[in-house]
Amino acid sequence: QKEVEQNSGPLSVPEGAIASLNCTYSDRGSQSFFWYRQYSGKSPELIMSIYSNGDQEDGRFTAQLNKASQYVSLLIRDSQPSDSATYLCAKGGATNKLIFGTGTLLAVQP
Amino acid sequence: DTGVSQDPRHKITKRGQNVTFRCDPISEHNRLYWYRQTLGQGPEFLTYFQNEAQLEKSRLLSDRFSAERPKGSFSTLEIQRTEQGDSAMYLCASSPWRFKAHYGYTFGSGTRLTVV
Numbered sequence: 001q002k003e004v005e006q007n008s009g010p011l012s013v014p015e016g017a018i019a020s021l022n023c024t025y026s027d028r029g030s031q032s033f034f035w036y037r038q039y040s041g042k043s044p045e046l047i048m049s050i051y052s053n054g055d056q057e058d059g060r061f062t063a064q065l066n067k068a069s070q071y072v073s074l075l076i077r078d079s080q081p082s083d084s085a086t087y088l089c090a091k092g093g094a095t096n097k098l099i100f101g102t103g104t105l106l107a108v109q110p
Numbered sequence: 111d112t113g114v115s116q117d118p119r120h121k122i123t124k125r126g127q128n129v130t131f132r133c134d135p136i137s138e139h140n141r142l143y144w145y146r147q148t149l150g151q152g153p154e155f156l157t158y159f160q161n162e163a164q165l166e167k168s169r170l171l172s173d174r175f176s177a178e179r180p181k182g183s184f185s186t187l188e189i190q191r192t193e194q195g196d197s198a199m200y201l202c203a204s205s206p207w208r209f210k211a212h213y214g215y216t217f218g219s220g221t222r223l224t225v226v
Contacts, residue, residue: 004152008150032212043201043217044201046215049212092212095165096141097143098214098215099155100145100153101152102151
């Protein structure tokens with residue numbers, strides 16, 4: 001079992017819709033979770049972080065964490081074509097070393 | 111601060127040659143990380159430093175790979191006797207670190223290595 005699992009996609013949503021990206025992890029000791037956006041040929045860019053159960057909102061982005069279910073999600077409201085990218089989920093432990101999933105490709109259709 | 115800098119951006123080398131990459135982290139960040147990413151995969155952890163100390167090296171990393179951060183500032187990653195399987199994007203990232211705190215990383219633009 002991989003430490004961080006994501007559906008590779010592509011996830012296709014129409015412009016203006018809510019995109020929902022999901023991630024599961026295997027280590028109950030994981031303490032921090034991050035979502036990165038990566039455009040093709042570019043390096044990952046941090047967009048959200050979450051450390052405790054519940055929701056964390058920043059603009060159009062909401063991260064959700066459920067430690068009991070070992071599940072992290074990212075919601076993107078009012079999706080734009082510029083949101084089309086690969087979204088990487090990562091988990092961190094006590095040492096702050098991050099383990100990444102394989103990423104989900106999001107395609108927002110105009 | 112201009113962020114995390116990596117040099118070179120691209121490197122094409124012949125199989126069997128040695129290559130060295132450089133990373134300059136954000137100046138106030140005491141943690142520096144190296145990752146490798148291949149097409150369709152997420153970044154794979156290679157090694158990380160806290161100041162000049164190398165704290166962990168991936169078990170998947172062969173002895174042909176070595177990294178240094180001699181003065182706790184910039185870091186170099188050297189690959190000896192390159193193989194075609196080493197072709198990948200090599201990403202450097204930095205972060206602050208304090209005990210029991212959690213920080214996301216800031217990545218550099220990466221060095222794309224092609225071994226021919």
